[in-house]
Amino acid sequence: MIMLLMYNDVFSSTSEDSTKTSTDESRQFEISKSDEEWKSMLTPLQFKVTRRKATELPYENEYFDEKRKGEYNCICCGSKLFTSNEKYDSGTGWPSFFRPYDENNIIKELDIALFMIVTEIICSKCGAHLGHVFDDGPEPTGLRYCINSASLKFIEEK
Numbered sequence: 001m002i003m004l005l006m007y008n009d010v011f012s013s014t015s016e017d018s019t020k021t022s023t024d025e026s027r028q029f030e031i032s033k034s035d036e037e038w039k040s041m042l043t044p045l046q047f048k049v050t051r052r053k054a055t056e057l058p059y060e061n062e063y064f065d066e067k068r069k070g071e072y073n074c075i076c077c078g079s080k081l082f083t084s085n086e087k088y089d090s091g092t093g094w095p096s097f098f099r100p101y102d103e104n105n106i107i108k109e110l111d112i113a114l115f116m117i118v119t120e121i122i123c124s125k126c127g128a129h130l131g132h133v134f135d136d137g138p139e140p141t142g143l144r145y146c147i148n149s150a151s152l153k154f155i156e157e158k
């Protein structure tokens with residue numbers, strides 16, 4: 001009987017841990033708006049990508065081939081997410097970076113909605129879906145942050 005209780009304890013604490021790593025829809029962000037508010041300030045594509053986790057088409061997006069110097073900010077809240085210093089040509093048709101501007105400005109979450117378990121990248125300030133990170137990127141990180149142009153606003157460095 002005692003053994004059984006101990007087993008149950010272990011089992012319940014393990015399952016709690018696993019829920020923490022999965023997507024938590026109830027998380028509160030510093031910037032929080034209703035769908036109607038987001039819709040009024042975003043294009044339909046920007047809304048679908050950042051608020052509904054859609055993925056834009058490769059090569060038919062604004063920044064995959066952008067080579068100017070500058071920074072890439074969140075389209076929803078303006079938080080600085082990536083810069084041209086970390087951007088590289090991955091050949092995938094989406095803007096790709098080997099590192100975010102600041103790790104604190106993004107959140108990584110397991111995305112179990114796809115057939116594979118992949119790591120989703122979201123804005124830590126407003127919860128916008130940005131894209132995914134894969135482990136086939138270049139040195140020095142070996143990571144590829146595959147980001148939707150629709151979630152970014154590029155500001156050229158003058």
Ligand SMILES: [Zn+2]
Pocket residue numbers: 074075076077078079123124125126127128
């Ligand atoms: Zn944001």
